[in-house]
Amino acid sequence: MTAHVPIRSSEATFGGRQPHAVQKALGMLEAVAQLGPGTTAKEIATFAGVPPATAYRMLNLLVADGYLVRVPDLSGFALGRRTAELAQAAAESTPSESLHDVMEDLRGCTRFGLHVASFAGSRLRFVDQDPDHEIVAITTLSKSLHANAIGKLMLAHVPGVGPDAEFRRLTEFTMCERESLARELRDIISSGYAKECQETRLGRAALAVPIRDSSSFVVGGLYLHGSAAKVQPDPDLVRFLVDGSARLTGLL
Structure with a gap:
């Protein structure tokens, strides 16, 4: 110097x-x-x-x-x-923001549960869970990818990952037709988000958007859940998630 x-x-x-x-x-x-x-x-x-x-x-x-x-x-x-x-x-x-720092900030801006899931190794795993909004039956999400928003997001974006050979019907609203699921996965790619409504658990709805790494590959998802009567894919809520996931780019 x-x-x-x-x-x-x-x-x-x-x-x-x-x-x-x-x-x-x-x-x-x-x-x-x-x-x-x-x-x-x-x-x-x-x-x-x-x-x-x-x-x-x-x-x-x-x-x-x-x-x-x-x-x-x-x-x-x-x-x-x-x-x-x-x-x-x-x-x-100046220290850069950590994933947890960003999540704590985002959680202060919504009344719904907000979690981060990783798709590393083609396996769905939650790496930052909302301490105030527990995901009931969380293990069911990774075992029934076709029936929840974060699982569908993974199916849509991660090559080589497919649904179980036998679609389990978890509720009366669970989608169990492969052609219908294929159409929904295409919609997820085009719309930028995935949704579920009482498909894994009665009374619960959720939205999920992709989290990318610094090379723009999808490496996980931002998952929001709450009452089926209140969590809807309205533009403001989707925009909140998309903006939130952008802040998480490269942190997962």
Whole structure:
């Protein structure tokens, strides 16, 4: 890393010990960041609330130390290399959101249960479950992919995964015809979401949308469930799920 020579107070008419000198310098950097490349000394002084004479001295020092540069025609200033280095270091030190962080945020925006399932290894497995909305008969979902939204989503998107040879009828609403299921899987691909209504459990309805990795492959699903009377595939609820799954891209 390049060593930077510290600024000595004797090299300028202001220094770190002067009242508000640092705040004024930062205000001038902010002025260039806000107003853009080519910002004039007068504009910087006005934005930062610095007297013109002081502004000129500070600008010369900021340019000399690499925090600002003069634009090619010398009419104004732009952010310099050292400011860019600081911005990059700040970005790299900011922790990225985790899957659980995103899920906790999403759960605060809905009254329904919200879960994340993984399709890794062509196996349906829930990796982040809503602590306030337990999925009743959760093991049934992986054993009867044809009868629930997250299972249908997996059947539609994961190559080589197929329904059981014998379709089990779990309720009177369970779909047990292969041709009907094939049509629904095609609809899932085109619409972007899967749905169920009392097919696995009476009184329960659910929606599911795909979660993708950084290469856009479907690696899991975001699963929302609740009362059959309240969970419907209306545009707002579907959009909430689609936007939520977009935030989970690359986190599963």
